Amino acid sequence: MSSTAAISVRKKSSAILHRHPRRTREEHSQETAQDYVEIIADLIGTTGEARVIDLARRLGVTHVTVARTIQRLQREGLVTNRPYRSIFLTASGSKLSKESRRRHEIVVQFLESLGVPAHVAQSDAEGIEHHVSTETLRAFVQHLRKSKRAKKRPPP
Amino acid sequence: MSSTAAISVRKKSSAILHRHPRRTREEHSQETAQDYVEIIADLIGTTGEARVIDLARRLGVTHVTVARTIQRLQREGLVTNRPYRSIFLTASGSKLSKESRRRHEIVVQFLESLGVPAHVAQSDAEGIEHHVSTETLRAFVQHLRKSKRAKKRPPP
DNA sequence: TTAAATATGTAGCAGAGGCTACAAATTCAC
DNA sequence: GTGAATTTGTAGCCTCTGCTACATATTTAA
Numbered sequence: 456m457s458s459t460a461a462i463s464v465r466k467k468s469s470a471i472l473h474r475h476p477r478r479t480r481e482e483h484s485q486e487t488a489q490d491y492v493e494i495i496a497d498l499i500g501t502t503g504e505a506r507v508i509d510l511a512r513r514l515g516v517t518h519v520t521v522a523r524t525i526q527r528l529q530r531e532g533l534v535t536n537r538p539y540r541s542i543f544l545t546a547s548g549s550k551l552s553k554e555s556r557r558r559h560e561i562v563v564q565f566l567e568s569l570g571v572p573a574h575v576a577q578s579d580a581e582g583i584e585h586h587v588s589t590e591t592l593r594a595f596v597q598h599l600r601k602s603k604r605a606k607k608r609p610p611p
Numbered sequence: 612m613s614s615t616a617a618i619s620v621r622k623k624s625s626a627i628l629h630r631h632p633r634r635t636r637e638e639h640s641q642e643t644a645q646d647y648v649e650i651i652a653d654l655i656g657t658t659g660e661a662r663v664i665d666l667a668r669r670l671g672v673t674h675v676t677v678a679r680t681i682q683r684l685q686r687e688g689l690v691t692n693r694p695y696r697s698i699f700l701t702a703s704g705s706k707l708s709k710e711s712r713r714r715h716e717i718v719v720q721f722l723e724s725l726g727v728p729a730h731v732a733q734s735d736a737e738g739i740e741h742h743v744s745t746e747t748l749r750a751f752v753q754h755l756r757k758s759k760r761a762k763k764r765p766p767p
Numbered sequence: 768t769t770a771a772a773t774a775t776g777t778a779g780c781a782g783a784g785g786c787t788a789c790a791a792a793t794t795c796a797c
Numbered sequence: 798g799t800g801a802a803t804t805t806g807t808a809g810c811c812t813c814t815g816c817t818a819c820a821t822a823t824t825t826a827a
Contacts, residue, residue, distance in 0.1 A: 484784090506804075516785070519786075519805095539804075570750050571750045583742045636784070675815085678776070678777095679813085683813080
């Protein structure tokens with residue numbers, strides 16, 4: 456076959472939508488970090504301390520996985536942990552846990568305000584909270600305020 | 612120190628909330644699969660074919676990463692791909708792409724209906740769509756219907 | 768037609784996050 | 798205090814998703 460009468464009409468088509476900034480691995484591990492500090496804060500609040508085994512049970516993974524992740528979080532300055540001792544949050548870890556907690560609560564309440572059953576809202580929020588921008592979070596808060604107002608003062 | 616007067620009061624504290632079913636690695640790779648088939652369908656629709664390089668540009672990763680992932684998707688029966696040829700969706704890949712597309716559209720429209728700017732809605736939807744259960748998706752659709760009705764017939 | 772540009776493939780490395788198996792430390796109960 | 802149970806650590810394996818460097822195939826343009 457002649458090369459000019461090629462079958463494939465391979466267009467160049469470089470710049471189309473390009474809508475993905477692509478959440479990279481760093482974003483993934485940042486999500487993990489948030490989950491961890493959130494749970495650690497919760498454990499300290501409810502049981503007095505956070506142990507590797509507790510995290511493992513919460514997360515449904517083995518203690519080995521948790522231990523390795525805790526090492527990483529320690530490298531990143533979010534937690535402190537000495538061998539055979541419990542886990543503590545650093546100042547920045549504590550800050551992150553509070554932010555994550557707030558974000559989580561807002562997402563849960565927002566979903567519930569839409570009529571999503573509580574347990575589903577909880578579980579969906581786990582995943583959603585890491586992908587909600589500040590703009591969207593603000594929109595959630597506004598919607599929450601509106602629906603609370605509507606509840607207090609039913610339409611005449 | 613005597614062993615009875617222990618300092619640490621290590622409680623047992625096994626079963627607390629346990630709210631994480633924990634999105635495992637499979638879920639992660641399922642998200643990747645959805646992103647890929649969605650983009651492949653879009654590329655085929657807009658440019659006529661899907662090439663590794665196009666996917667790489669869309670995703671902001673190298674062609675090597677894409678090529679390896681395409682191999683996996685081929686193993687999983689979602690796409691077909693021969694060396695130096697373009698990528699096609701199988702029946703199940705096409706089905707998945709349509710479902711993902713629908714889900715994506717709903718999330719975007721829902722966010723926009725809350726007043727989130729279009730580009731933010733697009734970008735947030737990328738992440739959120741993978742974590743929305745069918746219940747929550749249904750709630751989104753209902754809310755959309757309601758807000759569309761409200762727009763057509765403004766309150767007296 | 769042939770050379771350059773582009774696209775694809777392959778080899779090999781890294782980090783995150785899974786696992787099992789086994790060793791060692793700590794805590795608990797007697 | 799001592800032994801059993803529990804917790805933590807270590808070694809070593811896996812997959813997925815990133816990368817660079819380099820080789821090869823295909824397209825494109827002169």
